[in-house]
Amino acid sequence: MKKAVILLSGGLDSATCLAIAKSKGFELYCMSFDYGQRHNAELEAAARLAKSMGAVEHRIVNIDLAAFGGSALTDKRIAVPTGGVKDDAIPVTYVPARNTILLSYALAWAEVLGASDIFIGVNSVDYSGYPDCRPEFISSFQVMARLATRAGVEGAPMHIHTPLIFLTKAQIIERGVALGVDYGMTVSCYQADDQGRACGVCDSCRLRKSGFEAAGVPDPTHYR
Amino acid sequence: MKKAVILLSGGLDSATCLAIAKSKGFELYCMSFDYGQRHNAELEAAARLAKSMGAVEHRIVNIDLAAFGGSALTDKRIAVPTGGVKDDAIPVTYVPARNTILLSYALAWAEVLGASDIFIGVNSVDYSGYPDCRPEFISSFQVMARLATRAGVEGAPMHIHTPLIFLTKAQIIERGVALGVDYGMTVSCYQADDQGRACGVCDSCRLRKSGFEAAGVPDPTHYR
Numbered sequence: 001m002k003k004a005v006i007l008l009s010g011g012l013d014s015a016t017c018l019a020i021a022k023s024k025g026f027e028l029y030c031m032s033f034d035y036g037q038r039h040n041a042e043l044e045a046a047a048r049l050a051k052s053m054g055a056v057e058h059r060i061v062n063i064d065l066a067a068f069g070g071s072a073l074t075d076k077r078i079a080v081p082t083g084g085v086k087d088d089a090i091p092v093t094y095v096p097a098r099n100t101i102l103l104s105y106a107l108a109w110a111e112v113l114g115a116s117d118i119f120i121g122v123n124s125v126d127y128s129g130y131p132d133c134r135p136e137f138i139s140s141f142q143v144m145a146r147l148a149t150r151a152g153v154e155g156a157p158m159h160i161h162t163p164l165i166f167l168t169k170a171q172i173i174e175r176g177v178a179l180g181v182d183y184g185m186t187v188s189c190y191q192a193d194d195q196g197r198a199c200g201v202c203d204s205c206r207l208r209k210s211g212f213e214a215a216g217v218p219d220p221t222h223y224r
Numbered sequence: 225m226k227k228a229v230i231l232l233s234g235g236l237d238s239a240t241c242l243a244i245a246k247s248k249g250f251e252l253y254c255m256s257f258d259y260g261q262r263h264n265a266e267l268e269a270a271a272r273l274a275k276s277m278g279a280v281e282h283r284i285v286n287i288d289l290a291a292f293g294g295s296a297l298t299d300k301r302i303a304v305p306t307g308g309v310k311d312d313a314i315p316v317t318y319v320p321a322r323n324t325i326l327l328s329y330a331l332a333w334a335e336v337l338g339a340s341d342i343f344i345g346v347n348s349v350d351y352s353g354y355p356d357c358r359p360e361f362i363s364s365f366q367v368m369a370r371l372a373t374r375a376g377v378e379g380a381p382m383h384i385h386t387p388l389i390f391l392t393k394a395q396i397i398e399r400g401v402a403l404g405v406d407y408g409m410t411v412s413c414y415q416a417d418d419q420g421r422a423c424g425v426c427d428s429c430r431l432r433k434s435g436f437e438a439a440g441v442p443d444p445t446h447y448r
Binding site for chain 2: 061062063064096097098099100101104105107108109111112131132134136137140141143144145147148149150
């Protein structure tokens with residue numbers, strides 16, 4: 001079985017991405033990050049998801065993004081916006097260089113494992129305000145990853161899989177439901193409480209909620 | 225004054241790189257990493273260098289590369305080789321995806337600072353065994369960095385400076401001496417002791433020693 005490293009936040013997208021990697025027959029190595037999130041509910045969700053999908057290993061890496069500030073998700077002085085997504089600006093919930101850092105750690109682990117496949121649940125359709133969710137960013141990371149590593153010099157080239165990148169939230173949900181994902185186990189809210197209950201009004205909650213509506217799937221989210 | 229983030233290990237190359245950034249008139253923001261090195265002597269050297277060069281800030285970021293193992297520099301079960309550099313293999317002192325991870329953190333800090341210049345003292349001449357020291361890796365990282373960040377979308381493109389990349393160790397030393405670098409403050413040894421004294425036989429010591437010889441500069445290294 002080929003090994004794959006899957007970036008798993010505990011949210012709806014990464015849970016679907018994990019199910020897709022599993023359906024493709026990969027041996028699953030899940031990686032999550034504790035980067036000073038406002039809450040740990042999503043890390044607990046990630047652990048439950050990894051276990052339920054039969055992952056061989058689930059690593060939680062401590063990273064110190066909060067030291068840089070600059071995002072509503074890691075800097076407590078910046079409020080999480082609840083007024084809806086604006087079309088043509090990068091949201092304040094953007095974490096500087098986050099996906100670059102997360103993929104770099106995945107790359108390091110993949111290299112140690114001898115894996116040449118990394119899965120990340122980025123999406124450029126519903127939420128294109130983050131520069132590091134765009135397909136051109138992922139392509140450039142893949143080019144860089146092949147040059148950065150022992151594998152790129154000596155072995156199989158690294159492949160960054162983004163199975164959700166061109167799907168709408170509704171399509172992601174339909175895909176996940178078909179693969180048996182229990183979305184009640186996932187946490188997407190930017191300001192979930194200690195029990196993982198969602199606020200229902202942040203950008204992430206709004207997108208998730210309308211995704212279930214558009215897919216015609218009952219919303220299993222635990223709202224507070 | 226334009227701000228620059230400088231990756232500073234405390235070794236000979238990064239000290240020279242810092243002096244070059246200073247000579248170009250940048251405001252200096254130094255970043256070092258505690259990644260489970262065998263000793264802390266080089267981090268102490270980095271702190272002294274940052275101070276002596278007038279850096280505005282010096283951040284030490286804790287990262288958990290040791291958790292991945294796979295290198296003689298972070299995994300205590302792998303011995304540091306002392307038999308000289310082999311020509312056509314990647315050395316066991318290679319740390320998986322290290323420069324990718326370090327540059328990603330520099331990118332995050334640069335973005336928060338509003339800086340669009342990052343300096344890294346990689347070198348592809350004397351020690352080309354590391355895949356992530358090659359110019360093609362750096363170029364690909366720069367392409368990726370421009371796509372990864374807010375700046376790449378809205379502002380000045382990120383520039384990754386590698387002023388040492390095509391210099392021999394002797395040329396690096398000549399350049400640094402001309403800029404007033406005190407190499408007695410730097411620590412290059414892969415297995416320095418608590419006082420920062422060098423072993424004299426690891427690959428890094430060998431390259432450094434022969435660099436001073438070739439440059440005709442007295443070697444100020446503290447050997448044990």
